[in-house]
Amino acid sequence: xxxxxxxxxxxxxxxxxxxxxxxxxxxxxxxxxxxxxxxxxxxxxxxxxxxxxxxxxxxxxxxxxxxxxxxxxxxxxxxxxxxxxxxxxxxxxxxxxxxxxxxxxxxxxxxxxxxxxxxxxxxxxxxxxxxxxxxxxxxxxxxxxxxxxxxxxxxxxxxxxxxxxxxxxxxxxxxxxxxxxxxxxxxxxxxxxxxxxxxxxxxxxxxxxxxxxxxxxxxxxxxxxxxxxxxxxxxxxxxxxxxxxxxxxxxxxxxxxxxxxxxxxxxxxxxxxxxxxxxxxxxxxxxxxxxxxxxxxxxxxxxxxxxxxxxxxxxxxxxxxxxxxxxxxxxxxxxxxxxxxxxxxxxxxxxxxxxxxx
Amino acid sequence: xxxxxxxxxxxxxxxxxxxxxxxxxxxxxxxxxxxxxxxxxxxxxxxxxxxxxxxxxxxxxxxxxxxxxxxxxxxxxxxxxxxxxxxxxxxxxxxxxxxxxxxxxxxxxxxxxxxxxxxxxxxxxxxxxxxxxxxxxxxxxxxxxxxxxxxxxxxxxxxxxxxxxxxxxxxxxxxxxxxxxxxxxxxxxxxxxxxxxxxxxxxxxxxxxxxxxxxxxxxxxxxxxxxxxxxxxxxxxxxxxxxxxxxxxxxxxxxxxxxxxxxxxxxxxxxxxxxxxxxxxxxxxxxxxxxxxxxxxxxxxxxxxxxxxxxxxxxxxxx
Numbered sequence: 001x002x003x004x005x006x007x008x009x010x011x012x013x014x015x016x017x018x019x020x021x022x023x024x025x026x027x028x029x030x031x032x033x034x035x036x037x038x039x040x041x042x043x044x045x046x047x048x049x050x051x052x053x054x055x056x057x058x059x060x061x062x063x064x065x066x067x068x069x070x071x072x073x074x075x076x077x078x079x080x081x082x083x084x085x086x087x088x089x090x091x092x093x094x095x096x097x098x099x100x101x102x103x104x105x106x107x108x109x110x111x112x113x114x115x116x117x118x119x120x121x122x123x124x125x126x127x128x129x130x131x132x133x134x135x136x137x138x139x140x141x142x143x144x145x146x147x148x149x150x151x152x153x154x155x156x157x158x159x160x161x162x163x164x165x166x167x168x169x170x171x172x173x174x175x176x177x178x179x180x181x182x183x184x185x186x187x188x189x190x191x192x193x194x195x196x197x198x199x200x201x202x203x204x205x206x207x208x209x210x211x212x213x214x215x216x217x218x219x220x221x222x223x224x225x226x227x228x229x230x231x232x233x234x235x236x237x238x239x240x241x242x243x244x245x246x247x248x249x250x251x252x253x254x255x256x257x258x259x260x261x262x263x264x265x266x267x268x269x270x271x272x273x274x275x276x277x278x279x280x281x282x283x284x285x286x287x288x289x290x291x292x293x294x295x296x297x298x299x300x301x302x303x304x305x306x307x308x309x310x311x312x313x314x315x316x317x318x319x320x321x322x323x324x325x326x327x328x329x330x331x332x333x334x335x336x337x338x339x340x341x342x343x344x345x346x347x348x349x350x351x352x353x354x355x356x357x358x
Numbered sequence: 359x360x361x362x363x364x365x366x367x368x369x370x371x372x373x374x375x376x377x378x379x380x381x382x383x384x385x386x387x388x389x390x391x392x393x394x395x396x397x398x399x400x401x402x403x404x405x406x407x408x409x410x411x412x413x414x415x416x417x418x419x420x421x422x423x424x425x426x427x428x429x430x431x432x433x434x435x436x437x438x439x440x441x442x443x444x445x446x447x448x449x450x451x452x453x454x455x456x457x458x459x460x461x462x463x464x465x466x467x468x469x470x471x472x473x474x475x476x477x478x479x480x481x482x483x484x485x486x487x488x489x490x491x492x493x494x495x496x497x498x499x500x501x502x503x504x505x506x507x508x509x510x511x512x513x514x515x516x517x518x519x520x521x522x523x524x525x526x527x528x529x530x531x532x533x534x535x536x537x538x539x540x541x542x543x544x545x546x547x548x549x550x551x552x553x554x555x556x557x558x559x560x561x562x563x564x565x566x567x568x569x570x571x572x573x574x575x576x577x578x579x580x581x582x583x584x585x586x587x588x589x590x591x592x593x594x595x596x597x598x599x600x601x602x603x604x605x606x607x608x609x610x611x612x613x614x615x616x617x618x619x620x621x622x623x624x625x626x627x628x629x630x631x632x633x634x635x636x637x638x639x640x641x642x643x644x645x646x647x648x649x650x651x652x653x654x655x656x657x658x659x660x661x662x663x664x665x666x667x668x669x670x671x672x673x674x675x676x677x
Contacts (some may be wrong), residue, residue: 075469127661130411130468131617134608135661138654145650265605269476274474318492322484328477333462336470 003350009061019200036189040182045050047255048181055294056192057250062274062286063199064242069272070280071203072235074124075216078136079243079271081143084263085113086244087251088153091162094252095155102167102175103187106248113244114237116143125229128218140265147260163257175252184253191249195242200283202238209233212281243271277331279340288339296324362645370638372408378516383638384631389524391630392531392594396586397607397649398622399535400579400615405616406555407575408460411468413475416604417482418580422448423497423587423596428490437501448580483598494597497588499523504592527589534585535623538578547574555617609653613660614668621669629653 004023010016020026039052063078090109094102096123121137147153154162166176173179174187202208210231213221222228251258270293278289300320335341373380400415425447429440459474486492499506503520526542542548553561554571562568590600610629614621639646 075472117625123658123661130472131612131661133472134612134656135658137605137608138651138658141651145647149644149647215467253541265602273473273476276469280469280662314492315488318484318487320484322481322488325477325479325481327458328480329474332466332470332474333459336463336466 001335003347003353005351019197019204033193037186037234040185040189042047045181048185051295051298053181053185053188053254053259054250055290056188057246057254058271058274059287059290060192060195060249061243061246061271062278062290063196063283064239064244064246065201065243065271066275066278066280066283066286067199067211068235068239069275070282070285071208071215072211072232072239073132073218074121074235075129076136076239077133077268077272078120078139078143080263080265081140082113082117082243082249083250083267084143084147084260085116085240086110086247087258087263088147088162089244089247090111091155091164092153094165094167098165101169101252103169103191105135106191106245106252109189109248110241110244111229113247114241117236117240117243118233121233121240124232124236125218125325140268144260144263147263161259162251164255166250177256188249188253191245192257194285195245199238203283207231207234215281247354273328277328277338279338279343282338282340282343284343285338285340288343296327300324359522364643365640372480372639376516379517379638381414381475381518383634385518385520385524387631388627389527389593389630390634391627392528393586393590393609393626394607395626396534396589396624397604398610398626399538399619400582401611402584402606402614402617402619402622403538403575403579403582407551407573409468409558410471410475410552411616412461413415413472414478414482415583415607416601417479417598418448418451418583419485419590419604420596420598421451421482421587421602422580422584423591423600424486424490426584426588427498427596430493430501432490433662437447437498437589440498441502444584445581445630448584449577452573452576452580455576456569460572461569479601486598492598494595494599497591497596499592502588504588523589523592527592530589534582535619538582539619541578544596547571550609551575551578606653607658612657615630615666618669631658632656672674 005022005024008021008023010021015021020029040048043052061079061083064082065076068074068076086109089112090105093100093105093109097105099302116139120136123135127135148160151157151160154160157163164175165175166178169187170176172183174183203211210221210226213224213226214228214231214235218228221231247263251262255262272285272291274293277292278287279285297320300323301316304316325328331338376510397415397419400418401412404410404415405413413455422444426440426444429435430437435443455478459478463471463474476648485604508519508521510517510519529552542551550561550566550571551574553564553566554568558568561571587600590603594600606629607626610622610625612625614623614625633649633656636652637649
């Protein structure tokens, strides 16, 4: 009834190629962005710091992985390490060039991750599927080892951790201990919106189409003039860029300090879950998946307290892990195509509503 | 020059100088290689029969070992009965996994099935911690009648130590592999298993029940996991840290190919011996700790030349 594109005529090519051709989608997106902007006014610091900020950062990382896995069909288990490359290179950049704005460093650090991603993407030219997934484990463990064994990366700290210096934007501190959660949230939100917009345009464009051709059938794509070398490596590069920026954001805007454990294989799995539960090959799915996978443990842990049960913390932790595992299996069985598919179904139903068929 | 010297000359001088250290390293590598091979074997069994890449094999090892130890120490069950009960638990687990996880997911893409087994990993981890406790426990080696102690072998002007436990581990692993091979080649169920591994639909059409076969295969993998857990637990502790080590079995699979049992064994030995020797003789150049990634990097380099693994089937694709 109210969600229907009838009567919205496109009178130019520009209008036809818009990211959101339907008016209601544009309005909806505007509302979501306004709501996101209003969160710090109404939400507590706890909500922002332990849910909103990591949710946005992991959504960005999922976009990175989704480009590789969902759009180009190359399964990767090395996301955590690529995030680490972004974080460590951002840290090094910030130490070497302390006068340059930190946001530029964060955006630049993605290029280092992209370079490393290309190197570890080379095997994808010969290997496919699960074999490739395991070779990306090589990237994961090798890079983790580098983060420990190359002291130059963490400025020869005794602790082996990287600590974020305080940096300002327009004389407001945006990183380091003195930055308030709301400020960091707004910076991250702006970056995520910008990067998501770039990602969606890359995917809609020529490069994105070549990725999808490779995903659907690589040999046929090659016959039609797509160079697998270019397509696969560019997918690895773009994907790692996004993951790297997410990693840099994670350390500089959220954690404040990080060790190798922040980029362990568990992070890779977590991001992969977000992509699969959210929906492969869907940007909106990345956000839904990130919200679900990141929000679920918080919710499950808070549940016994809400119900007034006194359970000790480690038991809650164990049981929550069990519940999350079971829920993941449940969602895979109920909707293997992820939340993105549910979202599509809802939109389809809305279009016909109040009639059962269109 | 100094670096080339460190890579190409000094390790070999060291090998020639202290040959007993070299033999000891080979032996240690051989034993851990057998254990990698056992985990990889569990993967191969399941992958062959159901096409599922079972990420949970590592946690199944931990789970089985924890169940065994906890039954004995926490619930006071005699060791041998605990062993039988642990086998029964793995059987129930196999049935549950087949019924609840696999059956609804038949025909889904590989990535979904892989994710499901990772979800299973989380579940088993949480369940294991909740039921048996999360702290490391020591394996009930003596109660199970496994030998302890060590024998020294004096050779080449030095001595090499063999733990009796390791020898027993290798013998048991050998027996189990032989048993599995016999089971696969001589029994009716084994033939059905091979038929399913070959072609699901053809197997279905001659009246083989896929569901039943999957339960059997997961049960077999569970028993392999239990044996692996006992041996690995006896060498160190039974703890969830084992799971990370189990990821190395993935590198073994790449070397050996996903579908080959001899491949899993040979691959395990190559990785086990390779990483120990590399760590001892070449690790210093990289600042140590190379064991963490050696297996994967070796597998990666190997894949560039032989994508299907040592014994894997060559995949021919047509458009």
